Amino acid sequence: MPNGQYGQQQPPAGGQWYPPEWPDRIRALADGSLTPVDPRRAATVMLLRDTPAGPAVHMLRRRASMAFAGGAYAYPGGGVDPRDEEHRIGWAGPSREEWATRLGTDPAVAQAIVCGAVRETFEEAGVLLAGESPDTVVGDTTGEDWEADRQALVARELSFARFLDRRGLLLRSDLLGAWARWITPEFEPRRYDTWFFVAALPEGQRTRNASTEADRTVWIRPAEAAAGYDGGELLMMPPTISTLRSLEPYASAADALAAAARQDLAPVLARAVLEEDGQLVLSWPGHEEFTRRVGPGGPA
Numbered sequence: 444m445p446n447g448q449y450g451q452q453q454p455p456a457g458g459q460w461y462p463p464e465w466p467d468r469i470r471a472l473a474d475g476s477l478t479p480v481d482p483r484r485a486a487t488v489m490l491l492r493d494t495p496a497g498p499a500v501h502m503l504r505r506r507a508s509m510a511f512a513g514g515a516y517a518y519p520g521g522g523v524d525p526r527d528e529e530h531r532i533g534w535a536g537p538s539r540e541e542w543a544t545r546l547g548t549d550p551a552v553a554q555a556i557v558c559g560a561v562r563e564t565f566e567e568a569g570v571l572l573a574g575e576s577p578d579t580v581v582g583d584t585t586g587e588d589w590e591a592d593r594q595a596l597v598a599r600e601l602s603f604a605r606f607l608d609r610r611g612l613l614l615r616s617d618l619l620g621a622w623a624r625w626i627t628p629e630f631e632p633r634r635y636d637t638w639f640f641v642a643a644l645p646e647g648q649r650t651r652n653a654s655t656e657a658d659r660t661v662w663i664r665p666a667e668a669a670a671g672y673d674g675g676e677l678l679m680m681p682p683t684i685s686t687l688r689s690l691e692p693y694a695s696a697a698d699a700l701a702a703a704a705r706q707d708l709a710p711v712l713a714r715a716v717l718e719e720d721g722q723l724v725l726s727w728p729g730h731e732e733f734t735r736r737v738g739p740g741g742p743a
Contacts, residue, residue, distance in 0.1 A: 458672040458679055459733060466723060466737045468630040473717040482626055482634035484552070486560035487520025489622065489686060490570060491696035492644040497664055498696045500687070501568060501650050504659040515678045516668070519567035520637065523559035528552060530604040535577035536617025545621050546638060547708065557616050560640045562603040566596055568650045568660070572619065572642060573612040580615060580645040618642050620703020623689070625682040628713035636710070639686050641703055643696035665690040681733045682711070 471477035490501040502516045528551040539550035546553050565571045574580040595601040607614060619640045627634040644650065650660065665687045671677035672684050693699040716724045723737035
């Protein structure tokens with residue numbers, strides 16, 4: 444997948460996604476003609492499985508026709524459903540209160556965020572982190588009845604909390620580890636406050652491309668994906684490549700899960716500064732590799 448196919452979105456080096464409309468939107472934010480929208484809560488999951496060469500992560504490629512980050516590689520994820528705050532569900536693993544402390548929210552919101560992570564993994568990859576008891580996980584979820592429920596979840600005809608109730612399932616929150624938190628820049632029209640989680644593929648389940656937003660899915664080692672990004676072959680947004688690099692040191696999915704409790708969940712938010720000479724400096728504090736200077740001719 445050569446960089447050139449992305450036209451104006453091509454970054455100066457590597458595979459960093461950089462939309463051509465960003466400079467104008469950043470300038471509009473600086474002069475007060477653009478009012479930031481409030482970010483919507485979201486969750487995404489880095490699903491891991493072990494291989495002889497180390498853990499691989501499940502990634503999907505967003506369709507080129509998508510308005511946001513078309514052609515970019517990402518993880519299963521999406522917006523949190525507020526309905527999952529309202530209905531107390533069957534729960535296994537760390538309590539809602541413990542999750543609230545970890546995520547920096549209240550228990551009801553924490554439940555909705557964790558539900559969002561598990562629901563999106565089911566919707567987009569066909570993998571369900573839930574079981575009939577605190578120490579079991581459902582098996583194959585590819586049957587017609589499972590697919591009918593998955594479609595109802597995608598259409599938001601069914602909340603995830605109600606889905607779990609109807610199936611008599613407990614959400615296995617112990618199978619997730621909170622890894623990072625990134626907030627979409629203030630100059631973007633679609634903004635998300637996204638919690639990144641790590642999880643291991645449960646035994647007996649398998650992934651599939653169940654997302655209408657993706658044209659390809661892959662299992663790839665983080666170092667291999669990062670090399671593809673560095674070579675300009677794989678297009679990614681900053682949160683994706685940053686979290687991929689952070690997974691590289693771990694020899695197994697279990698090692699990554701064990702390390703999740705030590706990860707910093709301080710939110711990362713891009714900062715745009717308009718300098719006196721008219722140049723823009725776009726940076727993500729703590730992540731210097733993504734800093735870009737933008738002049739009349741585009742990013743530098």
